[in-house]
Amino acid sequence: MNTKKIIQFHKSSILHDEIKEVVDTLKSGWITTGPKTKRFEEDFRKYIGCKYAIGLNSCTAGLHLALAALNIGEGDEVITTPITFPATANVIIHQKATPVFVDVKIDTLNIDVSKIEEKITSRTKAIMPVHFAGHPCDMGKIMDIAMRNKLSVIEDAAHAIESEYNGKKVGNIGDFTSFSFYATKNITTGEGGMLTTNNDELAEKARMLSLHGISKDAWKRYGKEGFQHWELFYPGFKYNMFDIQAAIGIHQLKKIESFLKIRKKYVDMYNEAFEDVPEILPLKIKGRIKHAHHLYVIIIKTEELNADRDEIMSEIQNNGVGLGVHFRTLHLQPYYQNPNPKSKIRNHRLYKRGMFPVAEYASDRVISLPLYPKMSVLDVKYVIKVVKEVIEGFRK
Template sequence: MSESQSDFLPFHCSWFEDDEINEVVDTLKSGWLTTGPKTRRFEEDFREYTGCGYAVAVSSCTAALHLAFATQPFERGDEVITSPMTFPATVNPVLHLGMKPVFVDIESGTLNLDPEKIEEKITPRTRFLLPVHFAGHACDLDRLQDIADRHQLTIIEDGAHAMGAGYRGKKIGGHGHPVAFSFYANKNITTGEGGMLTLPDAEMEEEARVLRLQGISKDAWKRYSKEGFAHYELQTPGYKYNMADLNAALGIHQLKKAERFQEIRVRYAEMYSKAFAGMDAVETPEVRHYADPAWHIYVLALNLDALSISRDEFLNAMQDRGIGMAVHYRALHLQPYFKNHHDYSLDDLPLASSYSDRIVSLPLYPRMSEADVQRVINTVCTVLKQHRR
């Protein structure tokens, strides 16, 4: 029997209060909607929050990744080592720039790129390492840096899940590489759509700012300010990737709540892990000693040998009982594009191939109550019990 719509716990729901609403109204009343003073303030606040060198606000994390690569030297055909356990956005900019994503298998427990397996995939064309901090659990950046140094590779971090995450006591963004963050609607803080590119040096920042807005030297805010008329100059063909003040208005106030939201996520993730610990039908996520996870998502792996249903049947059973579910992710090398254009076999990436068919994401967001979390736990336990082999 299906739950009525009002009993349905959505997989995600954003949380805005009067401060976000007032800031958006203030932006509308100001008459300045696009990139301007609020975007600048959000960048500055974000820089302070993460401890990064420089922060450039953009229209999405995908845009931030594209800019991060575009500001680096590379040649078409160069190879980028990354994880197959990610959203297509991680590799789409790589493909658009004419480079080749090379997938390395993930490690169990964190589902992050396995550093042990990287070196066997390095060729003379390898130019970048592109780790994804899956679910907001940091990759082992020191080990990746060691590999990058020995093979002259550049690291660009996909931090879409990792705003607020820590690695060895420092927030992601502060480890000396370009990092792309997402503020998409379901992320730990949101601007509706949006992203941030953090950078370690001023030269990269300057280049990213120019590329962010059509490759021109002055943004609209500066051109129309009281400092006198200033013509723009086209420096290089750029992109239309700037963040609007309307979006930054949300980000400024969401960022102030980042720590509060984070505490709630950690508490709920601990409730899940405690409830499912020791069950042979599921595997819970592991936390490594070097990581303070941002818990963007809570991913449970089903042990299908212990169950009489498939992952998709499990998802349907949960949704029929009123719990919104998701899958992060069906591995990229198994998607039609990569099957048709690249020759990956299941055996090349055995862990990613296996997890791809048996992971589920449970609802995890600050607007849920503890009672909601308990309801998810009870429902998981009921479905598992009903379908034990």
Template sequence: MNKVENIPYAVPYIDDEEIKELIDTVRSGWLSKGPKTVEFENKFKKYVDAEHAIGLNSCTAGLHISLIAAGIGEGDEVITTPYTFVASSNTIIHAGATPVFVDIDPITMNIDVNKIEEKITQKTKAILPVHFAGYPCDMDPIMEIAQKYNLTVIEDAAHAVYTQYKGKMIGSIGDYTCFSFYATKNLVTGEGGMVTTGNEESADKLRVMSLHGMSKNAWNRYAEKGSWYYEVEYPGFKYNMTDIQASMGLVQLEKMQKMQQIREDYAEMYNKAFSGIKGLTIPFSDEVNRHAWHLYVLRVDSKKFSIDRSEFIEKLTEKGIGTSVHFIPVPMHPYYKRQGYNIEDYPNALAAYEGAISLPLYPKMDKGQVNRVIQAVCEIAETYKR
């Protein structure tokens, strides 16, 4: 009997182009921040239509120093979503502030903009929306609320390279936008991130804080005719991107349109296959905004099946299909429970979590693998329907 091939949940789309660029970078001797990082920053800011871009070692680092650059600290509050990876709220705590969660919209799974204002207090200093799975938050009302209450908007765009909101690229809207280039993301550098901003003073602050707090003038140390002299203006962090990461990013950026087209094609295959099955809800998308399809989150209504979401995942695993769950809501984690957060206060986030299954969706897949995932999901849904 032939062994069934397992389909991993996520595999990066890396080929000889990235390998060649990496070899060239290593041979150049620029292993940390250097000319490739600067080139990647310049090309990325043009791609997302931003004024400034700062390459970093992660999106988490970007969120952290964006909060600090915005002057957020002890005693302040930042409004965000409970339905995200903990990095979003962890960085608020690292900055000395307090996360204030607003429940999600049950359809888009993004922060519910209609519930933001009721959580604003005199301590509120920022809104940190997360573009879940690659579909944009409703940014117009968020920016209007921010202007009304003099709040900073820091977007968590870890899922949103390529995403557009009403024709505008994510990266060109909020005060700060933070991207991730982690190994499972749409654009991969292994580890890595980027912050974009439209404010030159903010960009200067981010650059200083990302590299030990060294002054702007000290950055010529990383040019070909570098100087030994530097001054530290702030007790900064070691958050900079490296040329090794940037060399991969440059190649990946050139391939973005090709990779995104594959994601869109596969998402459409999933949508057509699952949209008519009772008990399954496909991800929300529309013609107004451009979805990056970082994740394909299928939602399972356990009332329609004789198995729950966790058992559905087990059946997929038995069929060789890798999956994940996005996300365990932040208030469910032990640390946040100890701080007094209660998941029952966010019923939409809890419901989304209890039904969510993230299916494999990446350009390295072929259509045969996509069809295998479809077949497995359909067989399980048919076998265990009520």
């Protein structure tokens, strides 16, 4: 392969309308949380069809606020998946609670719901499913388990803004759902997130906690309604979205379904192209769902080849194709392997290889291929050609 083509793993689609809105915000004299954040929250709330949407500086912040609003803390356990970004489990630990991992299913890399109940103890307070790559988890079963065991459900929907489960939009199912607008996500505000809920009390508490735990938003305090003192109700966090972010988000949201249409077309191209490559296992679509197609993840059956995942990745990258790994399983990361002898808090467990065989198999074999609207059909064809040639070169 002798060509100079370079395809980045991701490029954002920021166009003239986002730029114009940001400039308008900068010139307006009000750049932190204010009218544009309110507008973006309202647009997002309508898109999801939920009662409350709280603009934040990240999805991580939303997951953390959800736990805090639900009073999940020291001694509590939260069930989640090890095939996720560290943020999902980190926030559980920030609350001094314990993440309890459950293995995933090989076809979607979502949590294996049949293994959740055996992990429930008297300390379990919540389930935190992750809609991996944009494929919603089996929320019917998760909500049923949660109801029978009186557990809360906090959905990590960092990948799943457009997703639906059995005709219901993600963001309307669990107690809280947290979305991400990080730079590589389906729509972006650079950094940013949104927390949704249909519960009045939880919404009020999460919103207050998102801005120090005080009762009035700053932009209202200095507004036309006359001066109002704030009051402190909780020692909260500084997690608010601000208007420069929201200015981008307002216009990104308008394009969300047209972006998805392009990604879906590329997913179909990838799926079709890899049908005749027995060493490549693309993920599957299971049940009556709408997939957000955030990532295109393949599992390479390296046991059938002469190279491991990292060697295969290096060869693909040497041919100009940017790649990602989503994810190397959390339970084999140093933090979960080595106990901190000084820690008095029971907030991590010792995990060993062999405990989650499916997560471990996938962890050593997953590769994410480029998938974004700024790619052209020719780019997708080039990625396919490179991946196929590299796999062929490593055949036994």
